[in-house]
Amino acid sequence: MPTxxxxxxxxxxxxxxxxxxxxxxxxxxxxxxxxxxxGCGINVCKACTSHINGRAFNPCAVPVGELxxxxxxxxxEGLPATAGADLHPMQExxxxxxxxxxxxxxxxxxxxxxxxxxxxxxxxxxxxxADLDGIRNICRCGTxxxxxxxxxxxxxxx
Numbered sequence: 001m002p003t004x005x006x007x008x009x010x011x012x013x014x015x016x017x018x019x020x021x022x023x024x025x026x027x028x029x030x031x032x033x034x035x036x037x038x039g040c041g042i043n044v045c046k047a048c049t050s051h052i053n054g055r056a057f058n059p060c061a062v063p064v065g066e067l068x069x070x071x072x073x074x075x076x077e078g079l080p081a082t083a084g085a086d087l088h089p090m091q092e093x094x095x096x097x098x099x100x101x102x103x104x105x106x107x108x109x110x111x112x113x114x115x116x117x118x119x120x121x122x123x124x125x126x127x128x129x130a131d132l133d134g135i136r137n138i139c140r141c142g143t144x145x146x147x148x149x150x151x152x153x154x155x156x157x158x
Contacts (some may be wrong), residue, residue, distance in 0.1 A: 002016070002019055002065070003015070003016050004016075004017055004026070004065065004067065005069045006067040006068065006069060006071045006073055007069075007070070007073065008027075008031065009074040009075060009078025009081065009101055010078060011073075012069075015030050017064060018065075018124070019063060019064065019065025020065060020136040021064050021065075022041075022059065022064070022079060023063070023065065024036055024041075024120075025059075025061075027073075033075050033077055035050075035076035036048040036049070036107060036108065037104055037105070037108065038060065038135045038137065039104075039108075039149075040061065041060050041150070042061070042119035043058045045102050045137070045138045046058060046108050046109075047104065047105050048060045049115075049137060050073060050074060050111055051073070051114070052063070052073055053071060054074075054115075055115055056116075057099070057117035060072075067073045067110070076110060076111060079091065088114065089157035089158050090113050090154035090157075092154070094110060094140040094154075095149070096150070096153060097149045097150040097153060098146065099141055099143050099146045099147055099150050100143070101141035102140070103139050105137060105138060105139045105141075108137050109135075109139065112135050113135070113147075113151045116132075116151070117155045117158050120155075127151065127155050130149045132151060143157070
């Protein structure tokens with residue numbers, strides 16, 4: 001069986017698993033990282049949204065064999081370390097705005113929000129309503145208004 005090696009939340013990990021196994025299963029079942037949630041398994045709901053090399057992606061849609069040893073995967077568990085704090089500013093905003101109800105989609109929502117803020121900051125602009133409309137993470141509880149408020153608050157703190 002091939003060995004897959006990549007960076008996960010700042011640490012190099014290696015797992016013995018076939019190339020075609022989706023990264024979400026490697027994270028959850030082999031490495032015990034449960035922040036990225038299984039929602040649909042087909043890259044639609046975005047409950048598993050994480051970062052690869054600082055950009056949002058959905059590990060349910062990426063075979064682990066596509067990662068290189070230098071690829072950095074960050075999940076919600078590793079997000080605070082990217083800000084050098086106990087909680088990332090976006091997580092703080094989520095708490096301040098009382099976003100979560102059931103909480104299942106929240107790790108993916110937060111990871112998508114952080115990636116969006118970083119993108120617009122690189123572009124030298126602020127988040128627009130159109131940017132917020134472009135986040136396609138599904139929240140079955142329907143807290144979209146509070147999610148949008150939290151993203152704007154998190155943006156201000158990033």
